[in-house]
Amino acid sequence: MNNFTPVKIAGFGYSVPETVITNDDLTKLYETSDEWIYTRTGIKERRVVSGNETAIDLGLDAAKKAIEKAGIDVNDIDCIIGAASAPPQLYPTLSATIGAKLGIKDTIPAFDMTAACTGLIYAMQVARGFIQSDIYKTVLIIAADNNSKITDWTDRGTSILFGDGAGAMVMCASDDGVDDILSIKISANGAIGNLIRTGVPSQCCPLVQPADEVASGKIIMDGKEVYKFAVTTVPKYVEECIELSGLSAEEIDYLIPHQANQRIIESIQKRLKYSDDKVVSNIKYYGNTSAASIPIALCEGVEKGKIKLGSTAVLCGFGAGMTWGGAVIRLREGIC
């Protein structure tokens, strides 16, 4: 027993743009086919922002839904964490911008942190630490990414994968003594960070020698190596998170993984020996929406009746950094 304040997962929300880009649409950009993309990734279509729409609009919409589900007033929130790998702007931060749009009057802290596609799980670990130690009581996490703005649309190896979307979640001090986070673990290895990278377009001071190379601002990825990393590291890591939770794999109701590639999802499923009804996948319709993919899969899974609340789930994420993480959580009734 420890004296930490138990953490309640109070609400989730998600938002995706209206515009759908199918695999067939991509054949207008380069030589590819629906068959090639679907068999290698499980993706049929993805959503992208258009015109002036950005991850901030999606994140705001997702945040409003999560707040409503949590049954709190916006002014109950005392900290906002943005988990964005591809926000529309470096600053002002996505979290502070959305906080203002939500009408939060107080000068509560708002900051963005980047752990790419593992961002939600990293943010959960940070929020959990704040709540457990009574620093903040109610934390809003917003995972919102407009990947389409940093995708190299001439590169058929990466642009087939990514989509835009946002997920949000409210975590707060538990009022019934039940802790909804049974385990959480996060990791990183910068030594293999070049496997997925995006440099910020930049310049040198005009009075000094220019840099040899200027970053394009687009995603560059070694897909084969990322794939190998994911199928070797992540399934074993998920097992370790489960072990840490004190539950057995059979006792957990659902696997809600980061939606990066259907074959990677299946490698985790195989390791856990889970039947299809326990595994949540919606990559077919959204592609990889980075940090937003887990909350989108969770909320949509509930909407479609795949996930019954009042259950438990193991979440796992991995991505640029390289970063990876997992969590075993309780899914209370009414959270989404």
Ligand code: UT7
């Ligand atoms: O959050 C983490 C995000 N990243 C990931 O999870 C990525 C993990 N990796 C993957 O999902 C896979 O590596 C991809 C789906 C991206 C690529 O699949 P692959 O089997 O590793 O293909 P490859 O890059 O090795 O390419 C095989 C062939 C190449 O042709 P040659 O050199 O063998 O003639 C490519 O040029 O397929 C070609 N190719 C394509 N052909 C049709 C690459 N992309 C395409 C395409 N359509 N879109």
